[in-house]
Amino acid sequence: MGLLTFPLKYIAKKVFGEVEIGSAFEDPFFEEVEFEKRSFWSGSTKIVKKRRDKSIPERVPEIDGKILRRVRKRAYRLDMAFHIGGVRFGWLGVIGILPVVGDLMILWLSLQVYREAMKVTGGLPPAVSAQMLTNIALDFGLGLIPIVGDFVSVCYKANSRNVLVLEKFLKNKYHRVAAPVAAPRRVPITQ
Template identity: 80%
Template sequence: MGLASYPLKYLARKVFGDVEIGSAFEDPFFEEVEFEKRSFWSGSSKIVKKRRDKSIPDSIPQADGKILRRVRKRAYSLDMKFHIFGIRFGWLGVIGILPVVGDILVLWLSLQVYKEAMKINGGLPPTVSAQMITNIAVDFGLGLVPIVGDLVSVCYKANSRNVLVLEKHLKSKYNRLAAPVTSTKRTPVMQ
């Protein structure tokens, strides 16, 4: 981890608390899986952890799964594509450096991710939509502050947060629909 990343992470922790995207906390793009690895020569085995692309839950229909996958892919390239000094940033961090025009372009790209998320079956409910718009607005507001705002905006990762919001909504929506409905009413028996 580079020396330059400590002040940025300290600042991000002070501003946003312990919520980090893409670290030991919930990662919207990757999951860690364990598997047993056997040695060819000795036959001994050990448990190995490896990162892989996060899978789409089986309860989510294929059409909504494709949308979630596209939103993840866009958000990853916008928020976390590059890695320098232990800090992950994406195209929004690069574009955001441009004064005013960069901030407007960042807002437009983030709204494109939101627009893609709106295509899910039945659309987004108002609460989820408000959460996603708030993340975009906070990121845009932070980006307007010269230099420091761009650095904090890189740490905020609004699109990655929106991926987590969308995934949580889809999981709860389709888990609720898949849950069996139990009735407490007793049906009278005909004689």
């Protein structure tokens, strides 16, 4: 660990405890895939793990899938685009350095991500909408604290949390949609 990352991670752990985004530290942007790799020379195989962009859940329609993809892309740029010394941060971490104007810009950009998420078919229910707005408000409130607030805000990653909330909502929404029932067969009547 670098000289700078240890104090940041220590402070974040003290403030938030062991915070997990989603369940079991779920990554909102990438998934790990295992595949079998065969050696060209010896023919032996070994299992290799590789990260790839997270796929859209199967039952989610194309329209909502495109929205989820756009929200993921925007949230990734805002929360996790850069990697320095073991700490991932995005444009919000850079903009947050500006005292009050930066925090207002962060709020506006986070609300743009939320507005994009609201475009899903049928909109978002009030509970999901409130959860996403709470993440944004908490991030904004923490960012207003001078110096320390910017570091805590970088660790909180409200937009990444909102991506997971949206994905969970879409999975639950379209999981309940049952497969279409086949029409009953008509038996011809013979006379």
